[in-house]
Amino acid sequence: MIVGDLNADRLAQARSFGCETVDLTQGGPAEQIEQLLGVPEVDCGVDAVGFEARGHGHDAKEAPATVLNSLMEITAAGGALGIPGLYVTGDPGGVDEAAKKGALSLSLGTGWAKSLSFTTGQCPVMKYNRQLMMAILHDKVHIAKNVNAKAITLEDAPKGYAEFDAGAATKYVLNPNGYLS
Numbered sequence: 001m002i003v004g005d006l007n008a009d010r011l012a013q014a015r016s017f018g019c020e021t022v023d024l025t026q027g028g029p030a031e032q033i034e035q036l037l038g039v040p041e042v043d044c045g046v047d048a049v050g051f052e053a054r055g056h057g058h059d060a061k062e063a064p065a066t067v068l069n070s071l072m073e074i075t076a077a078g079g080a081l082g083i084p085g086l087y088v089t090g091d092p093g094g095v096d097e098a099a100k101k102g103a104l105s106l107s108l109g110t111g112w113a114k115s116l117s118f119t120t121g122q123c124p125v126m127k128y129n130r131q132l133m134m135a136i137l138h139d140k141v142h143i144a145k146n147v148n149a150k151a152i153t154l155e156d157a158p159k160g161y162a163e164f165d166a167g168a169a170t171k172y173v174l175n176p177n178g179y180l181s
């Protein structure tokens with residue numbers, strides 16, 4: 001798996017459990033993917049960013065269509081895109097009039113020409129719940145370690161939210177009753 005982000009700490013966290021990474025502050029992903037795979041494309045992609053995406057490169061500003069356009073570019077013909085990242089029908093703080101109505105400047109022709117499949121919407125978590133629970137109980141996956149989960153008290157919640165908002169490579173779990181060690 002190859003993880004792309006602009007956040008160095010999150011890329012380091014992804015490498016800590018065996019992912020390859022591409023640093024999008026260096027520009028678009030194609031060239032770095034080619035260095036890893038020998039070709040500038042992948043079989044399928046996951047947009048886990050959504051409408052708050054920033055553009056690629058150093059000091060990039062919010063650019064909501066970046067991840068979708070970029071994934072269409074780097075996914076091989078016949079491939080598939082999973083889009084759990086959130087896209088909205090209204091965003092009062094959007095970067096332009098179109099974005100304020102949730103309209104993005106998508107290169108859908110790229111997706112059409114490559115016969116890509118798209119799946120999006122609310123994640124069907126109940127569908128995966130049992131298998132995931134069994135995989136965790138049988139030590140097959142280490143989700144908490146992979147996302148660097150940290151249990152915090154209710155008093156520490158504002159600090160946890162602030163750190164997460166600032167891009168900490170940590171998922172905070174509220175632990176009001178101290179059940180989690």
Ligand SMILES: NC(=O)c1ccc[n+]([C@@H]2O[C@H](COP(=O)([O-])OP(=O)(O)OC[C@H]3O[C@@H](n4cnc5c(N)ncnc54)[C@H](O)[C@@H]3O)[C@@H](O)[C@H]2O)c1
Pocket residue numbers: 004005006007010024048049050051052053054055056066067083084085086087121122123124167
């Ligand atoms: N479909 C669902 O049911 C479902 C469930 C959970 C979360 N979500 C959505 O998934 C998205 C991610 O959630 P999160 O909690 O991980 O958010 P987050 O803000 O913690 O993570 C988003 C990451 O994307 C990175 N990023 C920004 N622009 C990028 C770009 N152009 N390319 C690559 N990376 C970029 C940011 O640096 C950040 O690390 C959000 O839109 C959230 O609403 C959807």
